[in-house]
Amino acid sequence: SSLLQALAQLIPSTGTLQLDGQDARALTPQQRAVQLAYLGQGDQAAWPLCVEDFVGLGRIPHRQGWLSGGGDADSRAVAAALQLTRLEEL
Numbered sequence: 001s002s003l004l005q006a007l008a009q010l011i012p013s014t015g016t017l018q019l020d021g022q023d024a025r026a027l028t029p030q031q032r033a034v035q036l037a038y039l040g041q042g043d044q045a046a047w048p049l050c051v052e053d054f055v056g057l058g059r060i061p062h063r064q065g066w067l068s069g070g071g072d073a074d075s076r077a078v079a080a081a082l083q084l085t086r087l088e089e090l
Helices: 002-007 027-035 051-062 074-085
Strands: none
Touching: 027 051, 051 074
């Protein structure tokens, strides 16, 4: 989890950090958000959300505009993530 926190620039770090072969520190926040989403084990949503909606929050950086609604690509990506992690029932 420390490596993920360092890649997300949530904690200070030294040395080289690469994300998909790129210097993680050189990425813009938008680029980093597309490549990496981080949710700590103890983190909780500030309001009630179903698992599908919570996972869907990770799709926001992939959209054309931050406030645009999710489309078919988002729905497919969320469904694939839930299936990959075996969380469909939640």
